[in-house]
Amino acid sequence: MSTTALKDRSQERQKQMIAEHFSRLARSGETGEKSVYTFVPGNLTELVRNFDLLPVLPEINALQSGMRGKSREYIGLAEKLGHSEDVCTYVKCDVGMMKSGNVGPTGERLPSPDLLLLSYTGCFTFMKWFELLRQEYKCPTVMLHVPYQADGQVTASMRKYIVDQLVKKVIPSLERASGKKFDIDKLREQMRASAQAEDDLVWVLKSARNKPSPIDAYFGGVYYIGPIFSAFRGTHDAVLYYKELREEVQERVELGLGPVTPEGPMEKEKFRVVVEGPPNWTSFREFWKMFADEGAVVVASTYTKVGGTYDYGFRHDPDHPLESLADYCLGCYTNLNLPTRVDVLCDYMREYSADGLLVHSVKSCNSFSAGQLVMLGEVERRTGKPVGFLESDLVDPRYFSAANIKNRLESYFQMVAQKRDAASSHSAEAAR
Amino acid sequence: MKYTVGIDLGSTTTKAVVLDDESKILGRGITNSRSNYKVACDVALGEALNSARFGLIDAELERAGVDAARRTLWLEDFDRHFREQQYRLSLRRLGETLGRHAREEADARIVVPLIDDVISAMTAETRELFSAGANRKSDFFRDLAGSRYLPIAEGFSEQRGARFDRVAGLFDKAILEVENATSDDEMFSKLARAALVEASGATRELREAVERAADIELEQACCVGTGYGRATLPFPKEWIRSEILCHGLGAHAMFPDTRTVLDIGGQDTKAIQVDDEGIVTSFQMNDRCAAGCGRYLGYIADEMNLGLHELGPMACKSKRNVKINSTCTVFAGAELRERLSLGEKREDILAGLHRAIILRAMSLLARSGGVKSEFTFTGGVARNPAAVEALRKLIFENYGEMKLNISTESIFTGALGAALFAHREARKMQAQKVPA
Numbered sequence: 001m002s003t004t005a006l007k008d009r010s011q012e013r014q015k016q017m018i019a020e021h022f023s024r025l026a027r028s029g030e031t032g033e034k035s036v037y038t039f040v041p042g043n044l045t046e047l048v049r050n051f052d053l054l055p056v057l058p059e060i061n062a063l064q065s066g067m068r069g070k071s072r073e074y075i076g077l078a079e080k081l082g083h084s085e086d087v088c089t090y091v092k093c094d095v096g097m098m099k100s101g102n103v104g105p106t107g108e109r110l111p112s113p114d115l116l117l118l119s120y121t122g123c124f125t126f127m128k129w130f131e132l133l134r135q136e137y138k139c140p141t142v143m144l145h146v147p148y149q150a151d152g153q154v155t156a157s158m159r160k161y162i163v164d165q166l167v168k169k170v171i172p173s174l175e176r177a178s179g180k181k182f183d184i185d186k187l188r189e190q191m192r193a194s195a196q197a198e199d200d201l202v203w204v205l206k207s208a209r210n211k212p213s214p215i216d217a218y219f220g221g222v223y224y225i226g227p228i229f230s231a232f233r234g235t236h237d238a239v240l241y242y243k244e245l246r247e248e249v250q251e252r253v254e255l256g257l258g259p260v261t262p263e264g265p266m267e268k269e270k271f272r273v274v275v276e277g278p279p280n281w282t283s284f285r286e287f288w289k290m291f292a293d294e295g296a297v298v299v300a301s302t303y304t305k306v307g308g309t310y311d312y313g314f315r316h317d318p319d320h321p322l323e324s325l326a327d328y329c330l331g332c333y334t335n336l337n338l339p340t341r342v343d344v345l346c347d348y349m350r351e352y353s354a355d356g357l358l359v360h361s362v363k364s365c366n367s368f369s370a371g372q373l374v375m376l377g378e379v380e381r382r383t384g385k386p387v388g389f390l391e392s393d394l395v396d397p398r399y400f401s402a403a404n405i406k407n408r409l410e411s412y413f414q415m416v417a418q419k420r421d422a423a424s425s426h427s428a429e430a431a432r
Numbered sequence: 433m434k435y436t437v438g439i440d441l442g443s444t445t446t447k448a449v450v451l452d453d454e455s456k457i458l459g460r461g462i463t464n465s466r467s468n469y470k471v472a473c474d475v476a477l478g479e480a481l482n483s484a485r486f487g488l489i490d491a492e493l494e495r496a497g498v499d500a501a502r503r504t505l506w507l508e509d510f511d512r513h514f515r516e517q518q519y520r521l522s523l524r525r526l527g528e529t530l531g532r533h534a535r536e537e538a539d540a541r542i543v544v545p546l547i548d549d550v551i552s553a554m555t556a557e558t559r560e561l562f563s564a565g566a567n568r569k570s571d572f573f574r575d576l577a578g579s580r581y582l583p584i585a586e587g588f589s590e591q592r593g594a595r596f597d598r599v600a601g602l603f604d605k606a607i608l609e610v611e612n613a614t615s616d617d618e619m620f621s622k623l624a625r626a627a628l629v630e631a632s633g634a635t636r637e638l639r640e641a642v643e644r645a646a647d648i649e650l651e652q653a654c655c656v657g658t659g660y661g662r663a664t665l666p667f668p669k670e671w672i673r674s675e676i677l678c679h680g681l682g683a684h685a686m687f688p689d690t691r692t693v694l695d696i697g698g699q700d701t702k703a704i705q706v707d708d709e710g711i712v713t714s715f716q717m718n719d720r721c722a723a724g725c726g727r728y729l730g731y732i733a734d735e736m737n738l739g740l741h742e743l744g745p746m747a748c749k750s751k752r753n754v755k756i757n758s759t760c761t762v763f764a765g766a767e768l769r770e771r772l773s774l775g776e777k778r779e780d781i782l783a784g785l786h787r788a789i790i791l792r793a794m795s796l797l798a799r800s801g802g803v804k805s806e807f808t809f810t811g812g813v814a815r816n817p818a819a820v821e822a823l824r825k826l827i828f829e830n831y832g833e834m835k836l837n838i839s840t841e842s843i844f845t846g847a848l849g850a851a852l853f854a855h856r857e858a859r860k861m862q863a864q865k866v867p868a
Binding site for chain 2: 401407408411
């Protein structure tokens with residue numbers, strides 16, 4: 001089975017990339033390598049790596065803890081330390097992990113940060129989160145303030161505002177943390193690599209326009225965005241990973257195959273849906289299986305754009321490196337205003353020939369959840385397609401009620417099927 | 433005769449609706465058996481088939497030229513006698529089962545005869561319990577028998593020096609087995625004949641109609657399951673439907689101009705929008721927390737030592753608006769006691785609680801796309817007059833004048849929808865068998 005072998009190749013590479021990265025972090029005490037903690041939306045990975053600094057992404061660690069069944073314990077510990085039940089569970093999971101010895105997803109210890117780089121893209125909690133970390137680690141902190149796209153567009157002054165901060169604040173902080181000088185030529189090289197990987201990622205995501213879709217653009221999608229949204233954008237490894245992934249998906253398209261789910265390859269694609277909102281991580285496989293059992297494939301998702309909306313054409317630009325970093329930060333999904341998000345969802349419904357929209361609302365994340373019901377109603381009105389609403393959380397297992405979610409999903413897909421049947425019997429009658 | 437059935441396995445009760453070939457309702461059955469879904473299903477279906485046979489008797493009488501008024505009168509009387517026979521049969525089973533458990537008790541010497549005497553005393557009350565115009569607390573054997581067993585057994589235990597907690601415990605053990613006994617065609621004939629013997633006023637026409645109806649063979653063509661327990665049913669996946677779809681279709685069947693449906697069941701609340709064919713266009717449900725659903729009222733009733741059906745009428749007597757914010761079932765008891773200690777009246781607090789439930793439902797309705805006329809309220813809570821009153825008021829305040837439908841059979845809405853889906857499935861299977 002060549003497909004399996006090919007599938008394994010990109011997966012294996014990603015696994016290896018992550019393992020090496022965390023092992024470097026674990027050995028940094030001996031090797032003297034320095035680390036920077038930063039967030040996914042609006043991340044400046046190329047810039048961090050320009051100084052040979054190693055990025056650590058607390059959100060990713062939190063979601064990994066959720067997937068590994070550790071988050072309950074970590075959240076419990078954070079609550080014991082005084083964080084209320086209403087605090088974002090990524091934060092509590094991270095605080096709990098930090099207080100439990102800062103052992104990362106690979107079982108190796110994470111180094112304390114040499115710098116906290118806060119890319120502020122509208123999530124107020126990020127700011128509070130790093131306040132907590134700063135208090136704990138007593139390390140330098142630098143904040144990049146990214147203006148919200150309130151009017152749905154990026155202006156020259158917004159771009160300049162960010163570039164100024166990069167030049168005056170962020171780059172000097174990175175120089176101080178690393179003891180190295182900023183190298184713009186290296187950055188241009190990194191950007192070239194970024195753009196190449198971005199091209200391939202977009203190709204992979206757009207492959208879901210095929211019927212059947214060769215990928216699941218949500219549950220599978222979160223694996224595909226792993227390298228580019230975390231520590232690897234702009235690296236040679238990332239370029240290779242996306243090239244391989246593209247080849248594998250290309251082969252699935254040629255063979256007319258559907259996505260591979262936790263239960264094996266999907267036999268028949270019965271429903272194509274767009275999903276808005278992050279996944280649940282503590283019951284990730286169970287959640288995915290609920291879709292797969294119904295023959296439902298997610299053909300487009302907004303969560304896979306939290307680290308950048310590349311499918312709308314943005315690429316890192318070697319000719320304008322700092323400006324394109326600014327545009328990148330401005331364009332991450334949660335920095336878009338509600339009308340733009342509605343436009344994106346409606347575009348996806350059309351572009352990917354979706355049967356409907358499902359919103360997964362997580363109680364932790366207001367950046368995502370605020371306004372979702374209004375968006376839902378608007379997408380329903382504009383597209384005339386059935387919409388559905390699910391509720392749980394990111395990494396707090398107490399908020400994932402499997403029976404309730406399964407019930408809603410089954411009801412939703414039966415509703416879609418019923419509407420489809422009714423529409424086809426009406427058109428059959430009309431033809432008669 | 434072929435029939436199709438829909439079964440709604442709810443969290444509190446299981447309901448079954450049986451339809452004939454023309455998708456007309458033949459019978460309905462309900463049980464509060466919760467020990468296992470398969471049994472609950474069989475019990476509810478047995479009840480629905482019994483009730484279907486009443487429908488068949490009615491049809492036989494009509495054929496024999498008996499007018500509607502007499503038919504109603506005769507059938508009501510016969511139904512009462514039939515239920516009495518059912519009760520007697522269950523009581524005999526209860527006595528046997530209790531006896532079996534009692535013999536294993538340490539003080540069996542005292543307990544076994546005591547149980548016999550309790551059952552005898554209960555049997556002696558049966559005639560009165562089912563006399564014309566008598567007011568029974570519930571239609572479920574567990575409730576009816578429990579409400580008599582416990583006080584009688586307590587009295588006897590005290591007199592004879594038996595431990596009442598043990599004697600009460602025996603009931604809890606035995607009742608599970610008894611309420612899970614299912615009915616079949618033969619049982620119907622037996623009970624019906626016994627009922628006819630007791631019904632002194634039964635006419636020749638009725639006797640003949642009962643005989644003929646009992647002889648009709650009922651053959652199941654298709655069964656669709658819905659409700660919380662649906663996944664555990666031994667049905668193929670195509671015969672299992674979400675309760676959202678079933679409530680939508682059921683409400684449409686009851687009130688064809690329905691556009692918005694609110695269902696408040698035992699542990700969930702659903703706001704559903706349907707089109708002119710009963711097809712669901714959107715829906716919203718409560719999240720993982722079942723605050724403010726039917727069980728909340730059940731809990732309040734227990735806290736107040738009232739029957740569930742007594743809550744609504746008491747709340748309707750309220751003259752003062754007490755604002756209750758929490759619909760958390762766990763906090764309900766504390767909130768209730770606090771209000772009582774502040775000197776609030778029970779009816780005013782209850783009215784506040786009902787309003788709080790409906791306010792939660794209003795938010796789901798808004799999420800699902802608002803309320804459009806006609807608006808149909810279904811589920812167990814639709815039987816509660818205070819909930820209905822609060823809903824009517826809030827709907828008017830928020831959406832203006834609206835036609836509000838509530839069927840006396842609203843608790844069967846989901847099962848009816850499921851039965852209609854079963855009917856369609858049966859049609860499809862038939863069409864596949866006989867090529868046009």
